[in-house]
Amino acid sequence: MSNTAIWIDHVSKExxxxxxxxxxxxxxxxxxxxxxxxxxxxNRKLNAPDVKxxxxxxxxxxxxxxxxxxxxxxxxxxxxxxxxxxxxxLIARITAPTSGTIYEKGRIASMLEVGTGFHxxxxxxxxxxxxxxxxxxxxSEISKKxxxxxxxxxxxxxxxxxxxxxxxxxxxxxxxxxxxHLEPDVLICDEVLxxxxxxxxQKCLGKMSEVASGGRTVIYVSHNMRTIEQLCNRTVCLSHGxxxxxxxxxxxxxxYMGDREAKKLEFELESLPRRRVGGAVKMTRLRLxxxxxxxxxxxxxxxxxxxxxxxxxxxxxxxxxxxxxxxGQPVAMANSNIFANPKAGDSGLSHCSQPLDGLAPGEYxxxxxxxxxxxxxxxxxxxxxxxxxxxxxxxxxxATGGVWQTRLWGNTYLSAMTVR
Numbered sequence: 001m002s003n004t005a006i007w008i009d010h011v012s013k014e015x016x017x018x019x020x021x022x023x024x025x026x027x028x029x030x031x032x033x034x035x036x037x038x039x040x041x042x043n044r045k046l047n048a049p050d051v052k053x054x055x056x057x058x059x060x061x062x063x064x065x066x067x068x069x070x071x072x073x074x075x076x077x078x079x080x081x082x083x084x085x086x087x088x089x090l091i092a093r094i095t096a097p098t099s100g101t102i103y104e105k106g107r108i109a110s111m112l113e114v115g116t117g118f119h120x121x122x123x124x125x126x127x128x129x130x131x132x133x134x135x136x137x138x139x140s141e142i143s144k145k146x147x148x149x150x151x152x153x154x155x156x157x158x159x160x161x162x163x164x165x166x167x168x169x170x171x172x173x174x175x176x177x178x179x180x181h182l183e184p185d186v187l188i189c190d191e192v193l194x195x196x197x198x199x200x201x202q203k204c205l206g207k208m209s210e211v212a213s214g215g216r217t218v219i220y221v222s223h224n225m226r227t228i229e230q231l232c233n234r235t236v237c238l239s240h241g242x243x244x245x246x247x248x249x250x251x252x253x254x255x256y257m258g259d260r261e262a263k264k265l266e267f268e269l270e271s272l273p274r275r276r277v278g279g280a281v282k283m284t285r286l287r288l289x290x291x292x293x294x295x296x297x298x299x300x301x302x303x304x305x306x307x308x309x310x311x312x313x314x315x316x317x318x319x320x321x322x323x324x325x326x327x328g329q330p331v332a333m334a335n336s337n338i339f340a341n342p343k344a345g346d347s348g349l350s351h352c353s354q355p356l357d358g359l360a361p362g363e364y365x366x367x368x369x370x371x372x373x374x375x376x377x378x379x380x381x382x383x384x385x386x387x388x389x390x391x392x393x394x395x396x397x398x399a400t401g402g403v404w405q406t407r408l409w410g411n412t413y414l415s416a417m418t419v420r
């Protein structure tokens with residue numbers, strides 16, 4: 001426990017469904033009276049199940065056993081309803097577990113919802129002092145940090161205005177500035193950062209990296225896998241209230257993105273949604289060849305058969321393959337030669353081979369385009385599909401001189417350096 005910041009010891013959280021929690025006493029009474037008369041609950045959300053069982057229960061978290069060490073930057077990921085926010089509320093002591101125990105060391109600052117911990121009638125400055133006091137800081141300690149907080153939040157003009165007049169973006173800016181600068185031992189941040197503008201989001205990520213590098217603990221929830229890659233050194237994936245993965249960031253993202261299920265060898269393409277369609281030609285089917293596992297050695301080409309059909313006469317048909325990371329970040333691109341001049345109604349089967357020289361070990365997804373190239377070398381996109389198939393390049397320590405570190409070195413393996 002010496003190096004453990006938070007120990008979640010076999011924790012479960014159960015809720016009673018549909019009985020209370022309308023937000024106000026009036027709504028709770030309306031719901032109760034409707035159930036009493038056998039009527040539909042007037043406060044039930046659209047498409048939500050109509051819970052009539054008196055003792056209906058929902059297990060939001062089931063037997064979570066997890067240790068978070070000091071200095072960890074933990075990315076908590078999972079689908080909507082997986083239990084992420086519930087777990088954060090338990091750690092922040094906003095609510096209590098139904099069973100199990102959570103052991104914590106040090107001060108915990110949390111940003112779970114816009115304006116969490118703010119009193120609407122108090123000014124921004126007064127709320128800074130209020131939040132600091134909740135964290136156990138003295139007034140003098142908070143005063144020393146006040147200028148940094150105001151400067152980071154970018155709302156100096158409104159710092160003495162009641163926060164009930166703030167926009168959601170202003171709420172987020174001040175809330176994050178308070179949470180990050182009042183020196184918590186553990187900083188908890190939910191998806192709420194998405195409310196801020198892009199520049200401020202990057203500023204916040206930089207601050208969280210600074211907090212983590214200072215030996216403090218960060219727990220970060222996001223559906224943006226790029227920010228998880230950028231900030232975290234460990235991921236925990238939740239599914240239906242249970243921990244289904246705990247480990248390295250890249251493997252956690254792979255698990256979350258469902259890569260293992262997506263690794264098929266044959267794909268029906270005709271009915272897939274297109275972002276850009278010229279209406280002239282359409283990819284209809286693709287089959288990977290030369291592999292049974294979607295795994296390739298370094299330098300080995302990806303080969304596949306691509307079926308297509310033309311809707312009108314086309315000259316100078318060619319293809320483009322874009323290689324992305326599992327989070328959609330482009331890392332490489334290649335164009336093909338001109339391979340067909342089809343007439344309207346023609347169908348074709350093209351045998352494609354794409355070398356992967358220079359691509360580092362890791363998980364990738366392929367985007368395909370069919371294009372027409374004119375005499376001046378310009379391309380017109382006729383058909384395009386994102387994430388057509390996924391593949392993995394197997395690490396080769398003898399070739400790279402060690403186990404490849406994608407987060408440190410990127411996705412391109414260069415030829416050996418020459419030194420004279």
